[in-house]
Amino acid sequence: MAAPNIPNLNTLRRGRGRGRGGPSRAEGSHGARSLGQDRVVQGTDNDASVSRLSAVELGYLHDPYATPLTAPENATRRFPIINRGTYVRTTAIDQLVGRFLESPSQGDSKQTKQIISLGAGSDTRVFRLLASRPRSSLVYHELDFAVNTITKIRAIRSTPLLQQALGIESSSQDVTVSEAGDELHTPSYHIYPLDLRSLATCSAPSDLLPRVDPTLPTLLISECCLIYLSPTEAEQVVSFFTERLFAPPSNPPDAQNATTQGSKITAPIGLILYEPIRPDDPFGRTMVSNLATRGIQLQTLHKYSSLEAQRSRLREHGFTSGQAVADIEFIWDRWVPEDEKERVSRLEFLDEMEEWQLLARHYCIAWGWREGEDTIAFNGWTALQAQPGN
Numbered sequence: 001m002a003a004p005n006i007p008n009l010n011t012l013r014r015g016r017g018r019g020r021g022g023p024s025r026a027e028g029s030h031g032a033r034s035l036g037q038d039r040v041v042q043g044t045d046n047d048a049s050v051s052r053l054s055a056v057e058l059g060y061l062h063d064p065y066a067t068p069l070t071a072p073e074n075a076t077r078r079f080p081i082i083n084r085g086t087y088v089r090t091t092a093i094d095q096l097v098g099r100f101l102e103s104p105s106q107g108d109s110k111q112t113k114q115i116i117s118l119g120a121g122s123d124t125r126v127f128r129l130l131a132s133r134p135r136s137s138l139v140y141h142e143l144d145f146a147v148n149t150i151t152k153i154r155a156i157r158s159t160p161l162l163q164q165a166l167g168i169e170s171s172s173q174d175v176t177v178s179e180a181g182d183e184l185h186t187p188s189y190h191i192y193p194l195d196l197r198s199l200a201t202c203s204a205p206s207d208l209l210p211r212v213d214p215t216l217p218t219l220l221i222s223e224c225c226l227i228y229l230s231p232t233e234a235e236q237v238v239s240f241f242t243e244r245l246f247a248p249p250s251n252p253p254d255a256q257n258a259t260t261q262g263s264k265i266t267a268p269i270g271l272i273l274y275e276p277i278r279p280d281d282p283f284g285r286t287m288v289s290n291l292a293t294r295g296i297q298l299q300t301l302h303k304y305s306s307l308e309a310q311r312s313r314l315r316e317h318g319f320t321s322g323q324a325v326a327d328i329e330f331i332w333d334r335w336v337p338e339d340e341k342e343r344v345s346r347l348e349f350l351d352e353m354e355e356w357q358l359l360a361r362h363y364c365i366a367w368g369w370r371e372g373e374d375t376i377a378f379n380g381w382t383a384l385q386a387q388p389g390n
């Protein structure tokens, strides 16, 4: 397709950037990335929340938590192909998360499961999950720069609806917030102000995240987060969890910090990635250059540029029980039921069908998992249709 037909993702955004507070202790500048670049990356959360709210207001998604977590002055209506993309991305990840939470974890008597969201920003999934299931069944951890955790915690403190979802409205003794207002702990939900790049240099993983229980079946989510790190940094973040905090099978005993009743636990762990792909065709090149004009660099894009590269990445990280990937076009075609497709198609007229397909082929969801030695938690993922090929 000729370049002039490629949608400009900058003009498709329509929203403005959200000005947030100054740098704080978790905002250190790492490696080659400057503080200015960090600010740009932190600001991408605004894009995500504005897109979510647009999709909610137009009826694509039902999510009462999107409004309190989006700065009202930034709310804007996105173009139809962006709204459909937000719908597919959100519902597909919801489905993976739902299957993880719902499949009985054989061998695990506790049945509590844990989610760790990397670069969670103003994501609403935790509220939707905790509002709709027994809170004791899930512990949810979110990591992001302090500048973004402060904004989120402020929204929680000022919004009864968010507090109700977390079950903390009447029991403030169960809630602790750091003096800086950047860290929050409740029995089921934890927010940490953390630059993910600092995980690589941490000498005591369980001291850094003491509330993460390495014996629980665990799901890591990177919804458009690791893409902003360098390939080495992104690898180190995943390895921090898969090799250091969570004992890999047959690790030497001194690397194990997970013990229950004196026995070693190798908990099941899975990873969901949502990322752009295919940077080398005309649409991909335009996508990259449009984002570059805003100072956004998709640092791992070339390394994990294809479906196969994403599968290999998962394999190399030891997600040996299964690795799968599908682009957003495939997921729309194969995962979304026909009646739901009709409902969504009626919401807005999509006259740019070719543009939708182009956009949807350039984003993917990858998911991989490693079952525990004694516990199985990802059975529900085996039936999901993945996309073959590159």
Ligand SMILES: C[S@@+](CC[C@H](N)C(=O)[O-])C[C@H]1O[C@@H](n2cnc3c(N)ncnc32)[C@H](O)[C@@H]1O
Residues within 6 Å of the ligand: 041, 042, 043, 044, 045, 048, 049, 118, 119, 120, 121, 122, 123, 143, 144, 145, 148, 194, 195, 196, 197, 222, 223, 224, 225, 228, 229
């Ligand atoms: C595009 S936003 C996505 C937010 C959220 N995951 C969602 O999908 O709604 C990317 C997020 O990753 C966070 N992020 C990127 N690099 C990070 C790092 N090194 N440490 C912590 N958070 C990071 C940003 O601050 C931002 O909140």
